[in-house]
Amino acid sequence: MAYFDHAATTPMLPEAVQAMTAHLTVTGNASALHAAGRRARRTVEESREALAAALGARPSEIVFTGGGTESDNLAVKGLFWARRAADPRRVRVLSSPVEHHAVLDAVHWLADHEGAVVEFLDVDRHGRVHPDTLRAAIARDPDDVAVITVMWANNEVGTLLPVAGLTEVAREFGIPMHSDAVQAFGQAEVDFAAAGLDAMTVTGHKIGGPYGVGALVLRREDTPVPLLHGGGQERSRSGTLDVPAVAAFATAGTLAAHRRAAFTAEIGALRDTLVAGVLAAVPDAILNGDPDPAGRLPGNAHFTFPGCEGDALLLLLDAQGIACSTGSACTAGVAQPSHVLLAMGQPATHARATLRFSLGHTTTAAEVAALTAAIGPAVERARAAGQT
Amino acid sequence: MDNRGGVRRPSRYPGRVNDFPDAGPTGDRKRLRVLAAMSGGVDSAVAAARAAEAGHDVTGVHLALSANPQSFRTGARGCCTVEDSRDARRAADVIGIPFYVWDLAERFREDVVEDFVAEYAAGRTPNPCLRCNEKIKFAALLDKALALGFDAVCTGHYATVLVKDDGSRELHRASDAAKDQSYVLGVLDERQLAHAMFPLGDTLTTKDEIRAEAERRGLAVARKPDSHDICFIADGDTQGFLAKHLGSAEGAILDQDGERVGTHNGAYGFTIGQRKGLRIGVPADDGKPRYVLDISPVDNTVTVGPADALDVTSLTAIKPRWCGTPPAGPAAYTAQLRAHGEDVPVTAELVGGELRVAFTAPVRGIAPGQAVVLYDGTRVVGSATIATTAHTTAGERTDTRTGADSVAV
Numbered sequence: 001m002a003y004f005d006h007a008a009t010t011p012m013l014p015e016a017v018q019a020m021t022a023h024l025t026v027t028g029n030a031s032a033l034h035a036a037g038r039r040a041r042r043t044v045e046e047s048r049e050a051l052a053a054a055l056g057a058r059p060s061e062i063v064f065t066g067g068g069t070e071s072d073n074l075a076v077k078g079l080f081w082a083r084r085a086a087d088p089r090r091v092r093v094l095s096s097p098v099e100h101h102a103v104l105d106a107v108h109w110l111a112d113h114e115g116a117v118v119e120f121l122d123v124d125r126h127g128r129v130h131p132d133t134l135r136a137a138i139a140r141d142p143d144d145v146a147v148i149t150v151m152w153a154n155n156e157v158g159t160l161l162p163v164a165g166l167t168e169v170a171r172e173f174g175i176p177m178h179s180d181a182v183q184a185f186g187q188a189e190v191d192f193a194a195a196g197l198d199a200m201t202v203t204g205h206k207i208g209g210p211y212g213v214g215a216l217v218l219r220r221e222d223t224p225v226p227l228l229h230g231g232g233q234e235r236s237r238s239g240t241l242d243v244p245a246v247a248a249f250a251t252a253g254t255l256a257a258h259r260r261a262a263f264t265a266e267i268g269a270l271r272d273t274l275v276a277g278v279l280a281a282v283p284d285a286i287l288n289g290d291p292d293p294a295g296r297l298p299g300n301a302h303f304t305f306p307g308c309e310g311d312a313l314l315l316l317l318d319a320q321g322i323a324c325s326t327g328s329a330c331t332a333g334v335a336q337p338s339h340v341l342l343a344m345g346q347p348a349t350h351a352r353a354t355l356r357f358s359l360g361h362t363t364t365a366a367e368v369a370a371l372t373a374a375i376g377p378a379v380e381r382a383r384a385a386g387q388t
Numbered sequence: 389m390d391n392r393g394g395v396r397r398p399s400r401y402p403g404r405v406n407d408f409p410d411a412g413p414t415g416d417r418k419r420l421r422v423l424a425a426m427s428g429g430v431d432s433a434v435a436a437a438r439a440a441e442a443g444h445d446v447t448g449v450h451l452a453l454s455a456n457p458q459s460f461r462t463g464a465r466g467c468c469t470v471e472d473s474r475d476a477r478r479a480a481d482v483i484g485i486p487f488y489v490w491d492l493a494e495r496f497r498e499d500v501v502e503d504f505v506a507e508y509a510a511g512r513t514p515n516p517c518l519r520c521n522e523k524i525k526f527a528a529l530l531d532k533a534l535a536l537g538f539d540a541v542c543t544g545h546y547a548t549v550l551v552k553d554d555g556s557r558e559l560h561r562a563s564d565a566a567k568d569q570s571y572v573l574g575v576l577d578e579r580q581l582a583h584a585m586f587p588l589g590d591t592l593t594t595k596d597e598i599r600a601e602a603e604r605r606g607l608a609v610a611r612k613p614d615s616h617d618i619c620f621i622a623d624g625d626t627q628g629f630l631a632k633h634l635g636s637a638e639g640a641i642l643d644q645d646g647e648r649v650g651t652h653n654g655a656y657g658f659t660i661g662q663r664k665g666l667r668i669g670v671p672a673d674d675g676k677p678r679y680v681l682d683i684s685p686v687d688n689t690v691t692v693g694p695a696d697a698l699d700v701t702s703l704t705a706i707k708p709r710w711c712g713t714p715p716a717g718p719a720a721y722t723a724q725l726r727a728h729g730e731d732v733p734v735t736a737e738l739v740g741g742e743l744r745v746a747f748t749a750p751v752r753g754i755a756p757g758q759a760v761v762l763y764d765g766t767r768v769v770g771s772a773t774i775a776t777t778a779h780t781t782a783g784e785r786t787d788t789r790t791g792a793d794s795v796a797v
Binding site: 316319381382386 | 488532535537
């Protein structure tokens with residue numbers, strides 16, 4: 001079994017499992033006033049402090065949520081609603097065409113139901129938005145922009161986007177900017193304060209924490225309109241906190257930040273071996289995203305295999321115990337041509353011919369060797385099957 | 389120990405090997421890599437389960453045939469919804485086989501849906517299931533499966549493949565005549581047949597028994613209703629579907645003398661032999677019911693007349709496909725002219741690529757576009773698309789519409 005789908009979800013760290021199971025045996029609603037409640041609250045606040053430290057944020061800026069999708073929706077919709085309520089001229093949403101569907105579909109929803117005018121900023125062939133592109137878009141009418149949302153690292157091709165450069169522009173015009181850092185956390189240096197963001201999405205299960213818990217890192221000055229109304233347990237977010245998950249998330253987050261440099265060196269080296277091995281076995285494969293290791297996530301390798309269907313390749317590798325992803329979103333289990341590759345200017349036939357191999361903290365050299373041995377014959381066979 | 393869920397009885401074709409060999413660890417039969425097409429219905433789920441139980445290496449595939457699948461069935465029972473895909477996935481989980489969804493929507497639209505609409509537009513009556521078997525399941529899907537290293541495609545059709553001593557294969561009616569679906573498989577040629585596996589075909593199994601078997605196997609689709617005849621018309625409203633694609637244009641309903649006896653909203657909406665829904669105001673002279681005798685899309689007219697004018701004595705059919713060697717000279721066979729239709733005695737002859745079929749006794753209500761499937765006993769000989777029909781009554785009316793290639797859309 002070779003697992004190359006860490007970008008979808010990565011195994012929980014033993015320390016996180018330990019933290020989670022320990023807290024699962026402890027009773028206490030973090031909002032209750034008695035001793036059990038205070039004990040739970042203390043766990044939550046210690047977790048908040050730990051996660052804030054790992055992300056370069058203040059504890060008060062951590063809003064625990066149910067995961068990345070909720071955080072993205074809260075940031076994008078919540079900030080849009082708040083900004084438009086303050087000034088009805090603000091209807092424009094600036095985003096990138098390579099966003100995860102949690103952002104993409106949220107901004108499309110705003111356009112379809114809330115009168116938002118969505119503008120997707122052009123990306124270069126590696127999937128990167130340049131600050132000048134953002135500046136030009138804002139400058140057309142700085143007063144009508146409600147919110148900007150551009151991801152930190154692309155989940156398909158692994159390209160790192162120049163978040164600090166983009167926020168600099170956003171700050172100049174006083175427009176709040178959100179960034180989805182789900183893939184970046186633990187693999188790139190993610191410092192909320194240094195980046196100058198207003199809001200940032202992170203999630204537990206991509207960094208060795210549990211499923212179903214995430215956070216929106218949110219500047220004190222920003223008050224998004226909540227998606228979930230209720231007990232007001234978190235700032236702009238209601239719902240009883242999952243204390244064991246929060247504790248495990250913070251444990252994983254602390255370790256992810258702490259181990260980032262080593263992860264980049266070790267996993268990055270395995271990734272480079274994988275890329276070299278795949279290109280040796282399939283010389284006409286195309287490595288997508290920034291070819292410069294400094295410009296992409298250390299755990300990401302994303303290829304186009306011309307003449308193949310991504311799903312046929314996936315089946316052939318799966319049959320040999322190698323798990324990977326076509327890298328793009330599914331509709332009813334059907335792989336769609338990747339919107340990321342299309343935005344990067346690749347033809348639709350290429351955008352269906354992709355595989356993403358994502359590495360993580362459990363990846364071994366033996367797994368990489370298994371893949372590089374299997375990929376050549378698999379591509380040959382998938383090519384014979386052609387593209388339907 | 390044989391813990392098979394279904395009731396399997398000895399083949400009724402002595403001297404031949406029934407082609408659904410067990411591939412047990414001690415058996416000498418080959419363990420095949422099988423791609424099981426799983427619609428989300430009970431038949432294909434049980435077929436996949438039987439293939440896996442026989443020891444084959446089975447992978448389940450659900451074909452996404454609609455570009456914009458409905459999330460849920462809306463009163464209908466199609467096979468193209470997200471829910472059907474989930475049902476197929478759950479069945480594969482229970483059987484314990486890998487499962488994928490393959491997107492063949494584009495091919496399906498081109499080869500089946502557009503063909504269906506074009507055939508109706510040309511006044512013919514197509515059978516889309518047949519077309520799907522010919523072009524999708526045993527062409528696009530089979531080709532992809534073979535290229536990816538599979539040996540066979542398995543479906544839940546009720547039909548039997550027999551392997552003769554010399555290794556050649558024959559397609560036969562299912563053991564249970566009432567469930568037989570060999571008609572819609574009559575388009576398969578020898579090569580396609582060589583890679584087809586129909587695990588339901590050789591069991592004397594009623595649908596209730598298949599459902600009971602699914603239940604025993606823990607397949608949740610056991611109680612799922614049967615799918616619609618035409619999967620891409622989710623609500624079963626073929627007329628509405630055609631009206632949406634072809635528009636509606638008022639035209640005349642004529643009697644055999646060319647007298648206008650009514651109006652309609654589009655000739656394509658009628659099928660030869662149809663009696664209901666004509667809404668003819670003027671009664672026939674003899675007071676007997678009138679039937680659709682002819683459809684002319686060119687001038688958008690529908691001709692009606694008495695039942696005996698529907699009698700067909702012979703037909704010609706084009707694009708013949710043979711499950712083996714084509715017949716040399718005129719031969720006595722039986723023919724089936726529609727799904728679940730009767731088997732009628734005929735003499736068939738291949739003349740310059742065109743199949744000529746003469747009926748021993750006149751047959752009523754044959755529509756160009758339908759397939760004629762020839763049988764020799766239970767064996768499928770081949771099939772062809774009906775192009776013209778000849779009648780005895782009402783002055784040797786001969787339908788001159790040509791085949792499926794000259795389509796006016």
